[in-house]
Amino acid sequence: DAGITQSPRHKVTETGTPVTLRCHQTENHRYMYWYRQDPGHGLRLIHYSYGVKDTDKGEVSDGYSVSRSKTEDFLLTLESATSSQTSVYFCAISARDTRTDTQYFGPGTRLTVL
Amino acid sequence: ELKVEQNPLFLSMQEGKNYTIYCNYSTTSDRLYWYRQDPGKSLESLFVLLSNGAVKQEGRLMASLDTKARLSTLHITAAVHDLSATYFCAEGTSGTYKYIFGTGTRLKVLA
Incomplete structure (x- = not known):
């Protein structure tokens, strides 16, 4: 599983509040990604x-x-959450190297x- | 616009039958990836196709890549219920480390 964790796994929040999602990897890969997945859209790169x-x-x-700020951590922040940002968010690393x-x-x- | 199109989007098939999922992409990329996603789960890498004519097989699944036609196929042989999942293809865009995903093919294998 390439040692990737995400936190939190579930979150409910109110419109207008800031939200930060964390992705942590243990294998020192250079490339990291945030995607959102919505029905009918597949995965879209954020x-x-x-x-x-x-x-x-x-x-x-x-x-x-x-x-x-560190190789192992990639943070995604929703500056002021909106209902259109309700989604499943996936972090990924690329082992392309x-x-x-x-x-x-x-x-x-x-x-x-x- | 960079785009990856999969078809069909939904596929319901009987156990024991064969079928093919198609993935068309729009750039000159020679890197194509297939993933599987079970409901409520993350994506799992199935195949990595890195050159024209590449063919990879794992069990009842076989993937191929034709870069001239900008087409990849995922062929299912003698489907079984355990293959029920959503399958995504993705291209690795040339000159970057970005990936563009298709919308997915939801496969249901009926016993």
Whole structure:
């Protein structure tokens, strides 16, 4: 499972509140990703990181920010949560610089914004 | 617009039958990935296809890649109930470390 954990696993919050999701990896991979999964849309990339303090936007980045101060941690923040951000959020790492060359996913965080 | 299209989106099939899921992508990428997701679970890597003509097989599943046609297929042979899941393909975009996912194919194998 590539040692990826996410916290919290479930969260219910109110519209307008800030929310931070955490992704932690134990295998020192350079590339980390945040996706959201919604019915009918597959997985959509929110932000990704290619190193400490190096991040870039994905296709659905509005309303989200990220930070990566350590190799092992990648944080996703919803600055002011809205109901449209109710979703399942997956963190992933890329093993593209290894022989296995694939993505490994964390267990997911189910976020509900009321 | 970079896009990955899968079809069918839903597939209900009888045990013992064969079927193919198609994945069309829009760039010149030569990296294509297949994942499986069980309900309420995370995604699990199935196949990594890294060049034109690549073919990988695992049990009753076989994946192939045709980069000229920008097409990958996931073939299911003699389906069994345990294969019921949602299958995603994803392309690794050339020159970046981004991945673009299809919307998924929800497979249900009926006993």
